[in-house]
Amino acid sequence: MFLLMPVDGFRYVRGEPCRFKRDDLERAVTREFTRRPGLNAIVLKAGTLDDPAQYGECQMAINASDRQAFNCIQEGLPIHDGLPPR
Numbered sequence: 001m002f003l004l005m006p007v008d009g010f011r012y013v014r015g016e017p018c019r020f021k022r023d024d025l026e027r028a029v030t031r032e033f034t035r036r037p038g039l040n041a042i043v044l045k046a047g048t049l050d051d052p053a054q055y056g057e058c059q060m061a062i063n064a065s066d067r068q069a070f071n072c073i074q075e076g077l078p079i080h081d082g083l084p085p086r
Contacts, residue, residue, distance in 0.1 A: 061078070062083055062084060064081055
């Protein structure tokens with residue numbers, strides 16, 4: 001699970017992460033928390049947060065065409081086989 005955080009709403013309170021970017025991909029993302037080209041948000045993995053519960057409930061399931069049988073999606077949640085339309 002992950003969430004999108006506006007760039008202006010994100011800051012480190014202690015330390016700095018290691019970052020890396022693959023050289024073999026044309027539109028490679030920078031890994032720390034993910035920074036995608038053209039997206040004015042930072043992609044945060046919920047498991048990296050001290051208290052993920054404070055950010056609310058899941059709003060949608062994406063890339064569901066790749067899900068495995070053990071991946072349970074909450075009933076009533078919008079499901080997208082790929083990324084949702086912009």
